[in-house]
Amino acid sequence: xxxxxxxxxxxxxxxxxxxxxxxxxxxxxxxxxxxxxxxxxxxxxxxxxxxxxxxxxxxxxxxxxxxxxxxxxxxxxxxxxxxxxxxxxxxxxxxxxxxxxxxxxxxxxxxxxxxxxxxxxxxxxxxxxxxxxxxxxxxxxxxxxxxxxxxxxxxxxxxxxxxxxxxxxxxxxxxxxxxxxxxxxxxxxxxxxxxxxxxxxxxxxxxxxxxxxxxxxxxxxxxxxxxxxxxxxxxxxxxxxxxxxxxxxxxxxxxxxxxxxxxxxxxxxxxxxxxxxxxxxxxxxxxxxxxxxxxxxxxxxxxxxxxxxxxxxxxxxxxxxxxxxxxxxxxxxxxxxxxxx
Numbered sequence: 001x002x003x004x005x006x007x008x009x010x011x012x013x014x015x016x017x018x019x020x021x022x023x024x025x026x027x028x029x030x031x032x033x034x035x036x037x038x039x040x041x042x043x044x045x046x047x048x049x050x051x052x053x054x055x056x057x058x059x060x061x062x063x064x065x066x067x068x069x070x071x072x073x074x075x076x077x078x079x080x081x082x083x084x085x086x087x088x089x090x091x092x093x094x095x096x097x098x099x100x101x102x103x104x105x106x107x108x109x110x111x112x113x114x115x116x117x118x119x120x121x122x123x124x125x126x127x128x129x130x131x132x133x134x135x136x137x138x139x140x141x142x143x144x145x146x147x148x149x150x151x152x153x154x155x156x157x158x159x160x161x162x163x164x165x166x167x168x169x170x171x172x173x174x175x176x177x178x179x180x181x182x183x184x185x186x187x188x189x190x191x192x193x194x195x196x197x198x199x200x201x202x203x204x205x206x207x208x209x210x211x212x213x214x215x216x217x218x219x220x221x222x223x224x225x226x227x228x229x230x231x232x233x234x235x236x237x238x239x240x241x242x243x244x245x246x247x248x249x250x251x252x253x254x255x256x257x258x259x260x261x262x263x264x265x266x267x268x269x270x271x272x273x274x275x276x277x278x279x280x281x282x283x284x285x286x287x288x289x290x291x292x293x294x295x296x297x298x299x300x301x302x303x304x305x306x307x308x309x310x311x312x313x314x315x316x317x318x319x320x321x322x323x324x325x326x327x328x329x330x331x332x333x334x335x336x337x338x339x340x341x
Contacts, residue, residue, distance in 0.1 A: 001020040001021075001074045001317060001318055002017060002018070002019050002020075002066075002068065002074050003017070003019075003074065003314040004017055004062075004077070004098070004310065005027075005077045005078070005109075005308070006059070006076070006078040006091045006094060006306060007079045007091065007111075007306045007308070007309045008055065008079060008087050008088065009079045009082070009083030009084065009087055009088055009111045009304060010042060010083055010087060010137075011033070011035075011047050011087075012029055012032065013050070013051050013054045014029045014030075014307070015029075015059050015306040016062060016305065016306035016307040016310040017062055017066040017073070017310065018307065018310035026062045026066035027305060028058050028061055028062045028065070028306070029304075029305055030054045032047060033177065035050060037176065037177040040177050042084070044084045048084070052090055055094050059094075070102065074317075075104050075105050075106065075314065075317040075322075076095045076102070076104060076107075077107050077309050077312065077317070078095030078106070078108060078309065079108075080092055080109060080110070080328060081108075081111060081329055081330030081331055081332065081333040082111055082138070082331055083111055083331060088329035092108065092327050096323065096327045105323075107323050108330075109309045109313045110338055111304075111333075112134055112136075112271075112335055113312050113335065113338060114308035114311075115134055115136065115270040115271045116134060116151075116268070117148070117311055118270050118305075118307070118311070119268050119296055119297045120311060121297060121308070121311055122295070122298065125295070126266050128145060128147050129144065129147075129262075129264055129266075130267060130268055131144060131258045131262055131266070132145050133255055133258075133268070133270070134270055135161070135162045135269065135271045135272070136162075136271030137161060137167060138164065139157070139161050139271065140156060140161040140162045141335070142156070142207050142258045143335065145268075147341065148312075148316075148340070148341040149338045149339050149340035151336050152336065153336055154262075155206065155207025155258070157208070157209040157210065157211065158208055158209065158210045159210050159211065160212050161211070162251065162273050163180055163273045165214065166244075166247070167179040169218050170182050170183045172218060173186065173222070181275075183243065183244060184244060184278070187237065187243070187245075188237075189234070189241075190238045190240055190241020190242070191237070191238045192241065194238040194242070195239060195242035196242065197242045198213065198217060199253065200214050201250075202254070209254065211247070211250075214247070214250075218239065222239060225239075248279045248282050252279075252286055256286060259290075265287070265290065266293050267283065267287060267292060267293070268296060269283065269294065269295075269296045270296065270302070272304075274296050275303065315341060316341065319341040321339065
């Protein structure tokens with residue numbers, strides 16, 4: 001089954017064609033970073049307008065790169081939520097309309113399920129069951145995964161998501177937008193041990209996260225160094241290192257707890273922050289000690305993309321699930337409410 005995937009949940013237009021027999025045929029991505037950079041964050045109305053401009057040309061481009069005619073498309077999958085309501089409605093309207101015009105089924109995909117299943121696109125995908133750490137700008141969640149649609153939420157962030165904290169610390173350090181990748185890059189020049197930041201909520205039981213206090217701790221540290229006249233480039237790098245180390249350590253501690261709680265040794269990480277190399281290194285080292293295994297998607301499939309939506313949608317379409325003619329977008333959507341396959 002050949003499925004067209006459309007991702008427009010935030011500030012990236014992602015399109016892909018996935019074939020259930022041949023795998024990923026083609027994918028394309030248009031990022032709106034340059035549009036939103038001047039504002040230091042995503043402006044929802046501008047994001048929606050740009051999806052309208054870019055989606056159809058990118059769909060035509062990706063179908064051509066896949067080497068097929070649009071008549072070969074057998075299903076359409078689009079991100080129905082969670083995300084920015086205006087951006088979601090663009091993709092949902094285009095996806096549902098294309099499916100109706102082509103006379104094929106359509107399905108609305110949960111954005112985080114797309115991320116969760118992205119490692120399935122790799123040559124050696126994980127086998128169910130496993131624990132999933134979903135880390136992005138909007139979500140930080142630990143999930144037990146027993147199959148597609150069989151999800152148990154183990155813990156989540158009570159305030160800022162890890163990716164959001166990275167971006168905000170990037171702004172505090174006057175780094176270019178988006179700040180998360182820039183913080184990780186600056187941290188590479190940092191001096192280990194100069195600063196020791198707290199590992200939030202690791203001194204109490206449970207699997208929930210909280211990064212707002214850590215973010216405040218970083219802000220106060222920056223203010224103290226500014227007041228003393230010590231906020232030079234190396235100090236900024238050392239702060240970035242300490243912050244990244246604190247986030248990675250916190251995530252690693254919670255992952256270990258989740259695996260002990262479930263008895264599962266396989267762990268996947270997905271979402272934009274899963275591209276962080278330090279996080280991968282620490283988790284792989286921890287898992288090696290207990291005979292576990294870490295899975296993640298290739299770098300370009302960690303952030304928002306159409307391939308993960310096409311894959312997730314294909315699995316649901318093959319199972320007979322499809323959307324009626326209603327065009328629906330859900331800015332909030334509980335992962336546990338998804339039907340099982």
